[in-house]
Amino acid sequence: MIPLDDLDRALIRALAADATQSAGALGRAHGLSQPACWRRIARLRAAGVFRGQRLDLDAQALGFGVTVFLGIKLATKGRVSLEDFERAVTSIPEVQTVEHVLGMYDYRLRVVARDISDFERVLRRRIMTLPGVGNVEANVLLSEERRPGPLG
Numbered sequence: 505m506i507p508l509d510d511l512d513r514a515l516i517r518a519l520a521a522d523a524t525q526s527a528g529a530l531g532r533a534h535g536l537s538q539p540a541c542w543r544r545i546a547r548l549r550a551a552g553v554f555r556g557q558r559l560d561l562d563a564q565a566l567g568f569g570v571t572v573f574l575g576i577k578l579a580t581k582g583r584v585s586l587e588d589f590e591r592a593v594t595s596i597p598e599v600q601t602v603e604h605v606l607g608m609y610d611y612r613l614r615v616v617a618r619d620i621s622d623f624e625r626v627l628r629r630r631i632m633t634l635p636g637v638g639n640v641e642a643n644v645l646l647s648e649e650r651r652p653g654p655l656g
Contacts, residue, residue, distance in 0.1 A: 514534055570620055573613070573645065
């Protein structure tokens with residue numbers, strides 16, 4: 505962990521909002537020269553503050569109108585390793601995130617589908633056939649509001 509000053513935090517917020525901004529544009533917006541801004545960004549990247557750059561895809565524009573959160577309780581943890589389950593579930597393209605959690609369920613999945621019928625197909629043919637799956641609880645996403653993270 506590296507010490508962050510207010511300028512580092514401002515650059516992180518700006519890049520989190522739009523990672524395509526150039527060091528020159530970021531520098532002008534925050535009172536830095538392009539080389540000074542680039543050095544700060546390189547220092548943050550080298551320290552592991554940034555894990556990469558990703559596109560923020562619009563699932564609905566791509567034809568995925570339904571998002572479902574699944575809570576999965578493994579039936580037999582002794583016979584099926586967590587790694588076997590994780591390896592199998594991450595190979596399903598509709599599964600966007602896999603979170604190993606503590607609580608009522610062992611895993612929380614974010615699954616996208618074209619519609620409810622498509623989700624039912626994914627659930628029956630892909631998720632329910634995974635090694636060790638026991639109880640499954642589904643919660644359909646009605647709306648989502650994105651909020652800034654801890655540095656926002």
